[in-house]
Amino acid sequence: MEIFYPITPAHYLVLSAVLFGIGVAGVLSRKNLFVALMSLELMLNAVNLSFVTFSRVNGDVTGHVVVLFVVAIAAAEACVGLAIVIALYRLKEKVDLDLFKSLQG
Amino acid sequence: MDTFPIELTALLPLWIVVGGALALLLLEALLGEEGRKASPVLAGTILVLALGCVFHLLSLKGMPGSLFQGAVVVDLYSLTLEGICLLSALLTCVFSASYLRRERAVTGEYYALILLAVSGMFTLALASDFLTFFVGLELMSLAAYVLAGYLRVQERSTEAALKYFMLGVFASGFLLYGIALLYGASGVLHFPDLRHFLEQGRYSSPLVEAGAALLLVGLGFKVALVPFHGWAPDVYDGAPAPVAALLSTGVKTAAFGAFTRLFAEAFGLPGNWVPAFAVLAVLTMTLGNLGALGQESVKRMLAYSSVAQAGYLMVGLSAASLAPADDLERAVAFYLLAYTLMTAGAFGWIAWAAGKGETGTGFEDYRGLGLKCPWMAFMMALFMFSLAGMTPTAGFFGKYYLFKLALDHGLLGLVLVAVLNSFVSAYYYLRVVVFLYMKPVEGKETAGLPAPLDLRVAFLLCGLGVLAAGFLKFPF
Numbered sequence: 304m305e306i307f308y309p310i311t312p313a314h315y316l317v318l319s320a321v322l323f324g325i326g327v328a329g330v331l332s333r334k335n336l337f338v339a340l341m342s343l344e345l346m347l348n349a350v351n352l353s354f355v356t357f358s359r360v361n362g363d364v365t366g367h368v369v370v371l372f373v374v375a376i377a378a379a380e381a382c383v384g385l386a387i388v389i390a391l392y393r394l395k396e397k398v399d400l401d402l403f404k405s406l407q408g
Numbered sequence: 409m410d411t412f413p414i415e416l417t418a419l420l421p422l423w424i425v426v427g428g429a430l431a432l433l434l435l436e437a438l439l440g441e442e443g444r445k446a447s448p449v450l451a452g453t454i455l456v457l458a459l460g461c462v463f464h465l466l467s468l469k470g471m472p473g474s475l476f477q478g479a480v481v482v483d484l485y486s487l488t489l490e491g492i493c494l495l496s497a498l499l500t501c502v503f504s505a506s507y508l509r510r511e512r513a514v515t516g517e518y519y520a521l522i523l524l525a526v527s528g529m530f531t532l533a534l535a536s537d538f539l540t541f542f543v544g545l546e547l548m549s550l551a552a553y554v555l556a557g558y559l560r561v562q563e564r565s566t567e568a569a570l571k572y573f574m575l576g577v578f579a580s581g582f583l584l585y586g587i588a589l590l591y592g593a594s595g596v597l598h599f600p601d602l603r604h605f606l607e608q609g610r611y612s613s614p615l616v617e618a619g620a621a622l623l624l625v626g627l628g629f630k631v632a633l634v635p636f637h638g639w640a641p642d643v644y645d646g647a648p649a650p651v652a653a654l655l656s657t658g659v660k661t662a663a664f665g666a667f668t669r670l671f672a673e674a675f676g677l678p679g680n681w682v683p684a685f686a687v688l689a690v691l692t693m694t695l696g697n698l699g700a701l702g703q704e705s706v707k708r709m710l711a712y713s714s715v716a717q718a719g720y721l722m723v724g725l726s727a728a729s730l731a732p733a734d735d736l737e738r739a740v741a742f743y744l745l746a747y748t749l750m751t752a753g754a755f756g757w758i759a760w761a762a763g764k765g766e767t768g769t770g771f772e773d774y775r776g777l778g779l780k781c782p783w784m785a786f787m788m789a790l791f792m793f794s795l796a797g798m799t800p801t802a803g804f805f806g807k808y809y810l811f812k813l814a815l816d817h818g819l820l821g822l823v824l825v826a827v828l829n830s831f832v833s834a835y836y837y838l839r840v841v842v843f844l845y846m847k848p849v850e851g852k853e854t855a856g857l858p859a860p861l862d863l864r865v866a867f868l869l870c871g872l873g874v875l876a877a878g879f880l881k882f883p884f
Contacts, residue, residue, distance in 0.1 A: 356592075
């Protein structure tokens, strides 16, 4: 009986799916805006892991290139997201998601 | 023209818009107050210049086709989408000029953001591979998030930006995961290559199905299909009205146009897509219309109406399993043109009529406006008739082409549901007309300021477009 299995691409894909799931759950359930933002970033980075794995399996570099683009886009998104959080904080002095309910119906 | 590489000339509209955005930012930084005053005129000039380029490219014999190793494709469809996005941005610029003066929020970067959003729309409209597609989508969305929260001292605007941002990035995550799975299965990102791969039929992995499903969820969020539409009414309602015009027309045109290309050209739409699209279409039309029925604010009613209108587009997409990609793209592009003219016009009208701080957006606020401002009230009535799909207007022809496409391919039930929905929607669209013309004025007057000349011209063009679009010979 073997105790140590080699790590295969499948492991990376499962890890990526689990991380993506944690990100989705975090966005849906957390009240604090910062945690929600981190969960969004986690989703994008989980996908990056998938891209790198597939790139390795397929033996071409396109996936690696995509990851570089996604990293840049995620950084820009974080910028805009934090700017929105600051604007909200100036209005409300708090950053909880359930405070924002003026638009409904 | 041989002296310039084709990549430069065929993408000239994109270069103009990007260069213009950077120039506007520089101008604001270097000239301050002076540059601020000139920025709306400058932005308008840049957009008109780009529109001229698009028309010139449309008039050429033979399209440049695939460029940059297949990353973008310049054909009649993408050029038409570019034209519609430019139209939407131009109208937004005109609506914004007087709106921002009234709200005392004039800055140069506002117009630079509009141009940056347009450059994202162009990239999206041109995309022929998943990487270009995603980068274009994000470029457009990032500018749109900021625009939604532009009036940052107003709680409604900031809250709209927050909701738009959270749901937008959430959707991007799903979309990107879908792209990753498809890449994993096929090893390609280029749309035609993926189609070639799928047609060989040698794949056996569930990766393709899962990837396609995730793409559909991403699409659902981005163009606000029920059940992924929760953010749309709040965002269109909370964002400044001219921005809502851009978000519900230009942004949606680019996203829907690009998704149509994606599904038509990358997947070749195998038949098993029909049920998924049809269910989304029925849900979106019905719940969008039901949501709009109960609204007391015209702005929020328009927000729900824009959800319902996406449902009519999905009726066309459902038909795409058998229809040639060309027919589908033509019907979708025409509907998007009609939709842009009437919806941007209606939101622009709200921007004018709601008064300072957008306090007058309710039906009640527009009582008797037909007598007080006959010209502007007539324009709004025209947009409402067109949205309801009355005969001589663009809205009717748009629906006609979409539903005919669906009928030709045997989706009778779906078209019946769509027509019934169309009848229901007439109730709330015509309710605006009733309040404009058939209710007496009561005491308070919030709306009905004199309209500046630039607004009148913009509405005249919109109205003429709504009346004439159905009779135009479409460029492709």
